[in-house]
Amino acid sequence: MGPGKRGLITAAVTVVCAITVLAAPGTAFAAPDPSPSPSSPTAVSTKELEEIRARLEKLYHSAAVATDEYNAAEEAAEKQSAEIVSLARKIVKGQERLAELKERAGAAAAAQYRSGGLPDEAHLMLSDNPGAFLDGAGRVIQGQRATKGLLAEMTRTQQDLELYAKDASAQWRKLEAGRKAKAAAQKRIEKQIKAAEQLESQLEKEERARLAELEEAAARKAQTAWLDSGVLKDIKSKASEQGRKAVEYATAQLGKPYEWGAEGPKTYDCSGLTSQAWASAGSGIPRTSQEQWKQLERVDIKDMRPGDLIIYNGDASHVALYIGDGAIIHAPRPGRTVTVAGAGSMPILGVVRPDA
Missing domain, CATH: 3.90.1720.10 (endopeptidase domain like (from Nostoc punctiforme))
Incomplete structure (x- = not known):
């Protein structure tokens, strides 16, 4: 590899350093690590490859963190969408029930209008038949209870509809916030992966093979130490x-x-x-x-x-x-x-x- 290509790799590593630092949450800006000194004008040294491996590891780790954020936002969006659908169904049922209750209330009001506006109690008091009065009294009580129950149910249904509407609105806000979080996570993922791919692309085939060997060696070393612990x-x-x-x-x-x-x-x-x-x-x-x-x-x-x-x-x-x-x-x-x-x-x- 010639000096020009070595310069490209050195520049790529420097850019990766900056990306990694800037992408880390809560991390203050710091200057990138010094670029490794070339040991040969024609080949990337093992030290340089080790540095590249470390940078790639950081980039892919950052991408993994962002992927978890993306997946979490996706999972939350699915739950929120399902909740919105459920609330919408409740709202439809509530509106249908409220319409039915209003129709019943309207029918009761119409009946009262046809009777001259006098309540049932007045009609019974004016009755000449005591037996009919006593029989009707029970129906009046039942009617009063039914009317009160009707009005109470209308009130509860209206309150439920208002609550469902508020819950649906809150879920929509969460869904929108999740969409933004998901988009931001996706942007970070793509940025980290692109930087890693650009860094690897500067290497020759033989150098990429050596890099893979270094990765495998690091994994074997860690595994051996873990197994040696018994x-x-x-x-x-x-x-x-x-x-x-x-x-x-x-x-x-x-x-x-x-x-x-x-x-x-x-x-x-x-x-x-x-x-x-x-x-x-x-x-x-x-x-x-x-x-x-x-x-x-x-x-x-x-x-x-x-x-x-x-x-x-x-x-x-x-x-x-x-x-x-x-x-x-x-x-x-x-x-x-x-x-x-x-x-x-x-x-x-x-x-x-x-x-x-």
Whole structure:
């Protein structure tokens, strides 16, 4: 690789540094790290590739965080839309009921008008037949109660309609806010992925191969350290029936491409794969890795069993399905496919069990 190309890569790495810093929430602006000094005018050094690998890892991590935000907004939008539909149905039924009640009230008013405007009590008092008076008195009482009940139901129905309308309006506002959050998350995802792709595109085929080897070496090192801790000696639990089905589903997806926001059947992101695996086993779980971490029951690593979900990174931005023997199935990142990896190849936050 000539000096001109090396300059392009150095510039790309510098831009990536800036993007990563600016994209991090709550992070103050800082100048990018110094560019690595070229060790050869014709090849990217291992040190430079390591720096590129670290930058790519940060970019794809930022994209994963934004993907979780996107998926959360998508899930919330689905719930809010369903709630709006439910409220609309209630409003229609309430309007129909109110119209019926108004018609009954109008009929009662018309009857009173035809009787000369005198209430039923007055007609009974003027009756010459005591028996008829006593019989009619009971009907008057019943009529009074019915009228009061009619008016009370009309009031309640009107109040319900007003409440439904307010709830629907609130849901619409939430839906609109969610749409904006979803659009913003999508923009961040695309920006991070584009920056990563541009950085990788500056490398020659042989250099990309070396970069992949470095990534694999880093994963093997982390996995070896995890296994050397003796963790597998304590993991002896067998999969539950649902856990076995979830593992079978995930295994059938091996080789399918990663796509952010996707939940099958042709492409997946990390939580799309785990949520669909457990849906196939008969258990609905949250759509995002962060909500899976928040809502599902947590278990100790030594009690982990196949089918459990391993949550990664301090911000719960990645999730994988444990399949036993220290291995996982997961959808890693853009440009990769659903694959088997070492459970300890990434920093583990904890383990959750969907069928606890």
